[in-house]
Amino acid sequence: MKWPLFLFLFVVIGVHAQESNFTFTYEMATHCKEHICQRGYSYDTYYSVDAEDRKNYNSDGVTFEMHIAIQAGSNGHILLSSVAYPDHNDPVYEIVVGGGGNKFTELRRNLKRNAKASSVTVGILSAVELRGFYIRLKDNLIEFSREGATAPIIKYYDVSPLDIKFFSFAAWNGVEAKFLYDCPRPGEGSNETRHSKEIKRRLSDSEQLKEDLLKYRSPNMAPGPNVSVSVHVNITGLKYNAFESKLTTGISLITFWIDENLAWEPSKFNNVSSVSYRQGQIWRPMFQVYNADNLDALKTIGHELIWVYPDGYAIFHSKATIDSWCFTETTIYNSWPHDSYSCSIVIQPWEAHETIFLSRLTYDMLRLAFIYQDDLVENEWEVTKITQFIVPAVKWYRMYPRSKVNTTHHGDRLVLNLDFQRKPTNYNIVFYTPLLVLVTFVLMSFWNKPLQMSRVWFYAGATILICIGLCYIEYMMPCHTIPTILVLYITVLGGILLAMLLQVIMMTSVTERLCKTTVMQNLLSAYWFRAVFCLPVIKICRNYNTINEGYSTQDDEDYCEIDQGKSNVEEMQTEANKYCEKEEFAEVVDKIMFVVYSVTFAIMLGLHY
Incomplete structure (x- = not known):
């Protein structure tokens, strides 16, 4: 089983050695004619194949044979046709040597299109030395290969082969290529010469x-x-x-x-x-x-x-x-x-x-x-x-x-x-919509029932979302300056953290002891304070000096009248104990934070714009 592999490697190495040993010398170049392409991908000069040379080809089924040499960094283009100056609809053979930056070789059946065969040939051309090639059309099979190689680079069997009478050369835009044509077969020297002639194109007035x-x-x-x-x-x-x-x-x-x-x-x-x-x-x-x-x-x-x-x-x-x-x-x-x-x-x-x-x-x-x-x-x-x-x-x-x-x-x-x-249209949608929605929900949370753990979880979730967004926002914002929209997000983040901290503190016993102090009691019971923060009014009950004086059969809620100006106050109590000092204090803090947050965000957003 190993002998076929060894035989295959021997053949590949032998072919490679044969290809690399052939060198197109200066002596060989003296027997060729020269064509230099400096006008890019344009076939502007055509040569006719001599009639006697075409007769000499007809041996062993060979109808056309051409030996050339190319010196170019890439993209050596060869055109073979039956008419001079063909257009895109005329059938031709176009061979692209070292196309795609000297990476592939391709045979096309029409001008600049209709590829029929291609092969990967990295480094097939050189900008500093001549590389020899040949083209042969034999028995409907057209071949293109290196001089001295045993196997062609590309080949194509054409059921309707062309009668090649003209050829031309071109390069690529920005590439200068030198072609040597009418070269004899390797080893024959000047004994075999070609007699191709340049076709003068009829020029227009311009x-x-x-x-x-x-x-x-x-x-x-x-x-x-x-x-x-x-x-x-x-x-x-x-x-x-x-x-x-x-x-x-x-x-x-x-x-x-x-x-x-x-x-x-x-x-x-x-x-x-x-x-x-x-x-x-x-x-x-x-x-x-x-x-x-x-x-x-x-x-x-x-x-x-x-x-x-x-x-x-x-x-x-x-x-x-x-x-x-x-x-x-x-x-x-x-x-x-x-x-x-x-x-x-x-x-x-x-x-x-x-x-x-x-x-x-x-x-x-x-x-x-x-x-x-x-x-x-x-x-x-x-x-x-x-x-x-x-x-x-x-x-x-x-x-x-x-x-x-x-x-x-x-x-x-x-x-x-x-x-x-x-x-900024798209940026406004991406950045300001989440910010406005987040601020709206934060402001609405201040009108929710205070002293609830659900609000703490909401603040924690909003903090996590903003932090995740800030981790990715740096890829879009300039790094040598500080965008004011970033200041807006950081301010909102700080406000949410402050609101969460105050909410947690008010849920502890510290707030209860604070509300029991004399100062807080007088402040929470003050009429102007409760009117400013829209707190429910406090009901007071009178202390009668005589038995059954002012007795009434009404319900207990009718005993207490709204009388803030009376001096004979014995005790104050909230309606059915619905509002205690701690809850009222938390409600006051929420309303203060709502006003402060609303004004601060409005001012910063106005300064940003």
Whole structure:
């Protein structure tokens, strides 16, 4: 049973050794042709397969064979088709080598879709060395593999194979790839050569114009030593992290400048009114954020085009995300979740050797830049005020002399002042509803029958609930300040603990001894005291000097009359002993606490808002 396992390991190790031993040398590269991809995922150059080469393929059922080498960090794309410049509906073979960050290889039956076979190939490409591969179509089976390998990386049996007449190469956006094609089979040297030819695509008027303007021109060359750039910023989204004091802002950056080297006469190019360039084809102003959390240039999101008009007027409308520091707290307390902030973002030129003078855009320029296409991302933050102004370099260095690190760099700065606040609707529901309900029940408990253990258990349960909530509330509140809503919760918690303590004390014998004192007896029997706290009136009974004087046959309750002003008082007693001194004292304390708690909470809630 062990021999099959040993045999399998021997085959795997042998195949791996054979693959790793093959090296694409410089001598082999001299017999190949070169194609460099610098325009991202775009098949812009096609090559035709020579007719004689196609005849030589027809041996042993091989209808197409191609040996290539790739040098790229990832995403080497190979396109095989029957027609030049196919569209998405034309059948093609597209092979993606090192896709997904150099992790897989895939064969597609249509352009950019319809995958038929794939394989995990981590590290199949290299950015520093050439890797050799071959493609073979034999007996309806198309294979792609490394040079010198015994087993293909991917293969696909096609019942309706293509008659391959053209091929092209592409990379990925931001990836520069070098392809060597028309390479001979390994070991045959220059004896076997291919004769593929580049297919010239018929250019439109605008494409011909761009080709003429970009000929012998460096894409990184500025229009001049001093460039005047008009700029405007739209805020498309905003989010503030109070824990880290970091502001994340989505912006739409609109820049205008004049490049006379890109101007043309429309009548000479069939009245072409505008042309568009991809980023990297021509110069554009690069910026960075002075108070950002990194030192990188301001990177755009997407692949927006640069539009140029006949007079050399260039427009670039791009979107970017800025992460900047913003700490605006002046006190240790804030009104979270009703907090508001004011932050600044400073945008400055990126290149130190370029002197850029900034200015604000006019209304007509903004209309030309398609400003209405900017959509605002809605979240919990709302921008209330935006202020933009230009700070000249002279004034900037005067305010911040330490930032003058290069005497040749005198670029202006664009300053954005943002006033924004949090939308507290959801927070109000989550935090204030439990607080109001809890306070309401606490105030209602003061009107319940005093000296009951049920009230003590209620206070204990409310205390536990608040403590549990405070344990989790720190994950949502800023930690470098104290939100006043937290003060509200702590105050309510302290009030509940105080009410529970007083309730327990009044249930002990201490309160009884206190109520028996002369001072408390006089206070509890005082008319004004009982009227203020709405206590039931005390009935008094007269002491007659003669027998049967004032005798009446009425019930016992008619003997006692309400007469607080008489001087001949013998004893005081409550009606049927319903109210004793201890209960009346507890009732007075409850009413006092109700008033104090209500006023205190109302004042604190008003100050919070």
